[in-house]
Amino acid sequence: MDITNKKILVCDDSVLARKQLVDAVNEVATGATFIEGKNGAEAVELYKKEKPNLVFMDIVMPEKDGTEALKEIKSFDEEAVIIIVSSVGTQEQLKKAIKLGAKDFIQKPFEKNQIKEIIELRLGGK
Amino acid sequence: MYTQFLGNYLLQKGLVTQEQLFNAMSRLSQTHIKLGTIAIHEGLMTANEVDECLYVQTREDKRFGEIAIARGYLDESQVEELLSKQTPDFVLLGQNLVEDGVFSYEELERIIFDYKNEAELYDLDLDVENQDAIENIISKFFLMAEMPTNDLNLMYLELMFNSLIRFIGEDFSPLTPMVLDEFPVTFGVSQGVSSDHEFITHIDCDRETAIAFSSRYAKEDFNEFNEYIVAALEDFLNLHNGLFIVNASNQLSKDISLSPPVITEEGVLSGPNKCVDFPVAYPFGTVHLLVCF
16 A cells, blocks of 8 residues: 555654554555654654654653643644554543544554554545 | 463473473474373373383374274274363473473373372363463462462462463463562563552563563564663563553452553662562573562
């Protein structure tokens, strides 16, 4: 699938989780540009600057967590497509994120198929 | 999980070396159980009878079942029943060790008998892993470490073995746990778990072992120690502890929270009371999983 010109923001404090997400997307689609952030504050800044088409956002992160960043991004861009990538043990925060307008969520450790579905559904190759 | 516990038992009793154990474990997924092994496991044949049939098989071009029937050790319906049986992996581990010449079928029969008795598995249905039996064996780990058991620490250790099987691989053997006042850190990641009281969890190993452990966790082929290795250790501990708090909250109605994982490169680890070190041997090295209560 060709997703050239699509920008994806990957926000996770774990360098490994970021790498795995980027690798997983690159396996199912080609051409995407990635922007990486390691906390919620960076996610908000990078979102404003880069206007990505899709965001993968971890919940538990230092400085500003994923739900706070989600809320802030949604406050200035209602159309933002934010996918929560949540680890176990964060159910309450996950519910909160969905209420705040997260489009979908993936539980860690994720399967590559889940990433494929998200990319197809949200970026559609067009 | 019986396989891992049998591995621990064999090591503890000095019946195998780590090398022999890992060699046999590494072939678990590629080997099939033999009729003779199941027949011993089900108590339908003795080890001597199986050895006799195997010997005959080397001289006559016949199946094991045919020979056992001809010699009156089994009847046709028993052969059919044995062939359809699901046999637990730990019996397969025993068979691999027999094939490697580590011990004979007769010794295996005695070892499995002793193991079942010591682990009090004897009357339980071994075809399906039994929750009570698993808890019983796990509580023995605390007994070995002279630690009192409670629902929370039993659950923690059981989940830890499950997480290792699920995310790293089943080819490990837990070694004998130790209670320490202080644990000298090699390299590792720590994470605090707060419930009624706070306890520290820690994963510790040398850097070479960390590279292999993280490669398996991340399903990548890392060959140098870098930030990905550290992140994989953090992710593993965080994920495992996350599973623990979900389970503990659901089953024990306890409110439990986690602190962010931190890297620990030197010094000693100590808790308000004691640290329990649960070493786990993998073919690539030994990983120490610690809980400081």
